[in-house]
Structure formats: structure tokens, C-alpha cells
Amino acid sequence: xxxxxxxxxxxxxxxxxxxxxxxxxxxxxxxxxxxxxxxxxxxxxxxxxxxxxxxxxxxxxxxxxxxxxxxxxxxxxxxxxxxxxxxxxxxx
Amino acid sequence: xxxxxxxxxxxxxxxxxxxxxxxxxxxxxxxxxxxxxxxxxxxxxxxxxxxxxxxxxxxxxxxxxxxxxxxxxxxxxxxxxxxxxxxxxxxxxxxxxxxxxxxxxxxxxxxxxxxxxxxxxxxxxxxxxxxxxxxxxxxxxxxxxxxxxxxxxxxxxxxxxxxxxxxxxxxxxxxxxxxxxxxxxxxxxxxxxxxxxxxxxxxxxxxxxxxxxxxxxxxxxxxxxxxxxxxxxxxxxxxxxxxxxxxxxxxxxxxxxxxxxxxxxxxxxxxxxxxxxxxxxxxxxxxxxxxxxxxxxxxxxxxxxxxxxxxxxxxxxxxxxxxxxxxxxxxxxxxxxxxxxxxxxxxxxxxxxxxxxxxxxxxxxxxxxxxxxxxxxxxxxxxxxxxxxxxxxxxxxxxxxxxxxxxxxxxxxxxxxxxxxxxxxxxxxxxxxxxxxxxxxxxxxxxxxxxxxxxxxxxxxxxxxxxxxxxxxxxxxxxxxxxxx
Numbered sequence: 001x002x003x004x005x006x007x008x009x010x011x012x013x014x015x016x017x018x019x020x021x022x023x024x025x026x027x028x029x030x031x032x033x034x035x036x037x038x039x040x041x042x043x044x045x046x047x048x049x050x051x052x053x054x055x056x057x058x059x060x061x062x063x064x065x066x067x068x069x070x071x072x073x074x075x076x077x078x079x080x081x082x083x084x085x086x087x088x089x090x091x092x
Numbered sequence: 093x094x095x096x097x098x099x100x101x102x103x104x105x106x107x108x109x110x111x112x113x114x115x116x117x118x119x120x121x122x123x124x125x126x127x128x129x130x131x132x133x134x135x136x137x138x139x140x141x142x143x144x145x146x147x148x149x150x151x152x153x154x155x156x157x158x159x160x161x162x163x164x165x166x167x168x169x170x171x172x173x174x175x176x177x178x179x180x181x182x183x184x185x186x187x188x189x190x191x192x193x194x195x196x197x198x199x200x201x202x203x204x205x206x207x208x209x210x211x212x213x214x215x216x217x218x219x220x221x222x223x224x225x226x227x228x229x230x231x232x233x234x235x236x237x238x239x240x241x242x243x244x245x246x247x248x249x250x251x252x253x254x255x256x257x258x259x260x261x262x263x264x265x266x267x268x269x270x271x272x273x274x275x276x277x278x279x280x281x282x283x284x285x286x287x288x289x290x291x292x293x294x295x296x297x298x299x300x301x302x303x304x305x306x307x308x309x310x311x312x313x314x315x316x317x318x319x320x321x322x323x324x325x326x327x328x329x330x331x332x333x334x335x336x337x338x339x340x341x342x343x344x345x346x347x348x349x350x351x352x353x354x355x356x357x358x359x360x361x362x363x364x365x366x367x368x369x370x371x372x373x374x375x376x377x378x379x380x381x382x383x384x385x386x387x388x389x390x391x392x393x394x395x396x397x398x399x400x401x402x403x404x405x406x407x408x409x410x411x412x413x414x415x416x417x418x419x420x421x422x423x424x425x426x427x428x429x430x431x432x433x434x435x436x437x438x439x440x441x442x443x444x445x446x447x448x449x450x451x452x453x454x455x456x457x458x459x460x461x462x463x464x465x466x467x468x469x470x471x472x473x474x475x476x477x478x479x480x481x482x483x484x485x486x487x488x489x490x491x492x493x494x495x496x497x498x499x500x501x502x503x504x505x506x507x508x509x510x511x512x513x514x515x516x517x518x519x520x521x522x523x524x525x526x527x528x529x530x531x532x533x534x535x536x537x538x539x540x541x542x543x544x545x546x547x548x549x550x551x552x553x554x555x556x557x558x559x560x561x562x563x564x565x566x567x568x569x570x571x572x573x574x575x576x577x
Contacts (some may be wrong), residue, residue: 050468
């Protein structure tokens with residue numbers, strides 16, 4: 001059963017605000033989706049542990065320095081920047 | 093002959109210059125995009141510069157490649173250096189990547205002409221294109237209907253002749269379903285066949301880039317150009333070329349129809365797919381009906397895993413490094429929460445919340461871990477099926493294109509929209525390739541699509557079968573929009 005408190009908790013974990021007025025409808029919606037997700041617990045198929053789709057395994061490359069993206073270019077996309085750094089104000 | 097080869101011959105013979113051709117497309121985009129809303133960004137400067145280079149080569153009397161000078165488009169979640177890549181989200185307002193996705197790099201080497209970036213559901217989360225921050229792209233067969241999603245903009249542009257072809261991405265059906273709704277061809281390659289480097293992630297273990305085209309030959313040409321190994325995507329493998337075997341005879345091939353794929357599918361859609369099966373029988377293929385009971389769990393399994401991966405992937409949007417940032421805030425936590433709450437649309441927020449829920453302590457084992465292992469069972473079920481058959485034939489979607497406003501309709505709840513993905517998601521869950529091609533139309537003239545699902549990295553067989561059907565039946569129907577050549 002999904003509760004209002006669950007939604008408030010996962011919203012905090014997700015770094016999202018949920019309006020007080022939307023809490024009830026969102027709780028109801030999430031309950032529906034969770035009930036749907038619950039249908040997997042009816043699966044009678046025997047399942048073993050599964051890792052990934054193409055049986056990939058880790059491959060390590062030599063630890064050599066490769067060129068990085070230029071920081072001046074990266075900073076161009078920042079909403080605010082100062083002295084070659086991303087700028088985050090205490091308040092705005 | 094396919095559309096790409098036909099245009100290629102026109103360019104090579106000098107019947108039209110590449111600049112004239114490109115200008116025709118740009119003009120038609122200008123005329124029609126208000127109504128179709130297929131493009132988010134049009135890039136005339138890029139396109140005309142690329143066209144000029146092709147014309148110069150032709151003027152020197154040189155041979156050009158098949159894709160050289162062919163005007164195309166990219167879904168707006170494929171990174172393009174210096175060009176807005178928005179994922180149709182407010183949160184990526186103004187974001188211009190500083191590198192190109194591998195697929196675009198490969199196509200630039202082929203000398204393509206890039207007309208612009210096309211509309212989509214926000215972060216590819218949706219089946220109607222209507223979760224786009226820019227409004228949904230419309231269906232070129234009837235603008236009262238949606239183009240489908242999430243690659244709705246590419247499908248609308250290609251179906252509406254505002255591009256010769258485009259690249260979309262398919263996480264749970266996002267190439268095949270809009271291709272089906274718009275009456276064209278959409279190929280979702282095997283997971284790992286095409287590099288995901290530069291594709292903005294939704295659910296990384298499902299996402300694949302693939303072509304949306306007018307015809308099967310075009311899909312084969314584009315696929316062969318982009319299905320290359322890339323060391324910047326650790327899951328990349330590449331795949332075998334499909335063009336050499338495209339015209340092969342299909343006599344004796346075994347085509348499976350899983351009974352579960354036909355459950356809950358609208359009668360006219362089912363009839364069209366079974367009609368296509370008959371057509372294959374006439375061509376000497378054998379139809380084999382079988383059961384695939386695991387399909388019942390593919391949809392909830394998919395949604396649990398895709399939302400979990402999305403909640404993690406979308407954690408990076410914090411208003412600090414790129415895109416939208418909240419105007420007013422007190423402290424960093426408040427800034428990040430406000431940025432995300434204002435920047436993401438409702439459906440994206442819903443999926444992040446749901447993904448966080450299934451990954452949180454107390455629910456991880458019951459949902460996420462269970463779904464991961466169930467995914468293994470679905471993979472094995474398909475493996476067993478492919479011991480008996482060469483391919484599986486199924487409807488692409490249980491219905492034809494929804495009416496506009498589907499997403500916001502009072503009678504539509506969210507779950508119902510998720511359920512409409514029932515035919516497409518099993519393929520992504522198992523990492524298989526599938527191609528959607530038109531196989532008829534409904535009473536309103538809206539296209540019906542079917543998909544041919546293959547073994548991993550066996551794109552050549554599904555495209556071969558799709559080609560033979562298209563050659564015999566040709567259910568493609570032209571729309572009134574765009575460039576006519």
C-alpha cells in the first residue's frame with residue numbers, strides 16, 4: 001500500500017518537490033502503478049540470477065591518459081560560471 | 093527501388109543539385125512544420141553547408157556514396173555539437189552539446205545533410221509524443237491523430253516528407269510504434285548493434301538508436317552505416333551488414349506467431365497481421381503458432397526496470413552544469429529540487445518517483461531484483477522460441493494512432509497508456525532486433541503496422557523478410573505533405 005508518507009519520502013530522495021494539493025492524487029496514481037508492478041510477483045516462471053543482456057563482462061583498458069573535453073567549452077553550457085568553475089550561489 | 097537510391101541517382105546524374113534538394117526540404121519544413129510540429133530545431137546553415145560540399149564533389153565529377161547528400165533528421169536526444177539538443181524538455185533549455193553522438197559522426201563521414209532535430213516525448217517517456225515540452229508532433233495521415241512516440245517527430249517528418257529518413261531511439265517501442273502509426277518503416281536494432289555514445293540516456297540497458305525510413309531498403313542502407321563497434325560505448329558490438337542478403341529468397345523460413353501477442357489486439361489490426369502471415373505462406377514460408385506465456389510479465393518487468401534506470405540516469409540534472417536552473421532558491425538542496433520540479437514535466441517526474449520507489453530499501457528485492465531476474469526468464473523464453481522459428485511476427489501496436497489529447501483525456505489513465513506498449517516492450521526486455529513495416533489501414537485510413545522480431549544480431553534476416561513482404565504487397569501510402577520528387 002503506497003501512503004502519502006511514502007510519496008513524501010521518495011520525493012525527497014528524488015530531489016523533487018510535490019505540491020501538498022497533488023499528494024493525494026499522486027499517491028493514488030502511484031498505488032495503481034505499483035499494483036501493476038506487483039503482477040510480476042504472480043510469475044510462476046522459475047527464475048535464476050540474471051546479470052545483463054549480452055553476457056558482457058568487464059574489460060579493462062590500459063591506464064593511459066587520453067585527452068579530455070576542454071573545460072572552457074564545457075563551462076559554456078553552465079547557467080552560471082566564474083573563474084573557470086561552475087557557480088552555485090547560496091541563494092538567489 | 094528505395095527512396096534513398098532513387099534520390100542518390102538523381103544527385104549523381106545531375107537531375108537535381110544537392111543544394112536545390114536541400115532547399116526544397118527546408119522550404120517544405122517552413123510551410124508544414126507549424127501544423128505537423130515535427131521539428132524542434134531546423135538547421136538550414138548546417139544543411140546548406142553540407143549540401144554545398146556534396147555539390148562541389150559532384151562538380152568535380154566524383155562518385156558519391158549512397159547516403160551522401162541525402163537530407164535527414166535526428167531525434168532531439170541524439171547529441172549534435174553546437175546544436176540545441178533538448179530531449180523535448182524544459183530542463184535542457186539552451187543545452188548545446190560539445191560533441192557529436194557516434195551515429196552522427198558516422199553519418200557525417202558518409203556526407204549526409206542534417207536538416208534539424210525532431211520532436212519527441214520528453215526524455216523519450218511516452219507513446220504519443222504529447223509529453224514534449226514543445227507540444228506533440230502530428231500524424232501526417234491525419235493531423236487529428238498523434239504521430240506516436242516517443243520518436244514521433246522523426247516519424248512525422250519522414251511520413252510527411254520533411255526528411256528522407258531519420259534516426260530515432262527505441263527503449264520500449266519508441267521507433268517501431270511511431271513508424272507504425274505513421275505508415276513507415278522503423279528498425280529497432282539488437283541491443284549493442286548501434287553505439288549509444290551521445291544518446292541522452294533514458295534506460296541504458298534498453299535504449300537503442302535505429303533508422304525510421306520510407307522503405308525497407310532505406311532502413312538497411314542506414315542501419316549498415318551506423319551498426320559499427322564503438323569503444324566509447326562499453327556495450328557496443330556492431331552487427332553484420334544487411335544489404336547483401338536483402339533480396340534473398342525466403343522459401344522454407346519459419347515464421348512464428350506467439351498466441352499471446354494477439355491477445356487484446358484490436359480485431360482489424362489482428363486481421364491485417366494474419367493476412368500478412370498468409371502472404372508469407374504464399375511466398376513459401378511456414379507459419380508456426382506457439383505459446384510464449386512469459387510475455388504476460390514483460391510489460392510490468394519493463395516498466396520497473398526502465399523507471400529504475402531512468403531515476404538514476406536523470407539524477408544528473410541539477411541546474412549546475414547545463415540547462416535550466418531555478419530562478420529563486422535558498423541553498424543548494426532547494427536550488428536542485430526547484431530546478432528539477434520546474435524543469436521536468438509531469439510524466440518524467442512520475443517515472444523518477446516510481447523508479448526511486450522500486451530502488452528504495454524495503455522494495456528493492458520485491459520489485460527491482462525480481463524484475464531483473466524475470467528479465468532473464470524472458471530472454472530464455474525467446475531463446476527457446478528461436479530454436480523452433482527463424483523470426484516472430486506480431487502487431488507493432490494493439491491499435492492505430494490515438495486521437496490528439498490522448499494523454500490528457502479524462503478517460504485515459506496513465507496505466508492504460510503504459511498498456512498500449514504491450515506489443516513492443518518484450519523486444520527491448522530481451523534485447524532483440526525488430527522491424528515495423530506497414531501492413532494495412534483501419535476504417536479511417538490510419539496505417540496498421542506489424543513487426544518482425546529476430547534473433548540477436550540477426551537484423552539481416554528480419555530486413556530480408558520485411559523487404560520481400562514490401563516487394564509483394566507494398567502497403568505504403570503517400571501523404572499530402574512535404575517534398576514530392
